[in-house]
Amino acid sequence: MTKDELLTLRYKVINIWPDMSNYGHYQGQVITMAKLKDGGIGWPTNNVTFYPAHFDNFPHLFEPLPWWKERKVEDMPEYVKSIKQEYDYGLKVGEIIKVKEWLRISKTMYVIQGPNREYHPDCLIPATEADYNTYLQTTNQLNNGQ
Secondary structure, eight states: OOHHHHHSOEEEEOSOOTTGGGGTOOTTOEEEOEEOTTSOEEEEETTEEEOHHHHHTOTTTEEEEOTTTTOOGGGSOSEEEESSOOSSSSOOTTOEEEOSEEEEETTEEEEEEETTEEEOGGGEEEEOHHHHHHHHHHHHHHHTTO
16 A cells, blocks of 8 residues: 555444445444535435544544554554654664554554564555655765765
8 A cells, every 4th residue: 555545544434323324334343435516525325425624523423543453454554754763772763764564453553664663554644665765865974964
């Protein structure tokens, strides 16, 4: 999956309400927002378009999903960028790494970089190979005093 696909806003139907099936909602369903003709995002279904505000107004029915949740290991990105420092050691904010392995533990995914080097995806966002190469070039320039 691409970085943009992974970062597309999604919701999970966690409870149902009468007549929800008339609008294409069912319990356990993951709803992925789509780009609309007007430039916004929403979920078009059954001649009705639902916007993120619809889902946000009913947190007892729809759970907003982090980018990594409810994904298959094979859909996870090859590169990630740190957006939050999880520990006093390890990845610093802004670092981009090539993932050695994704591992699902229970319902959570982890980036495994080596013994005692695993990172929770809440601290990361998907990155591209181009992002990674740019990061390496910038890091090399800084290390070489340029």
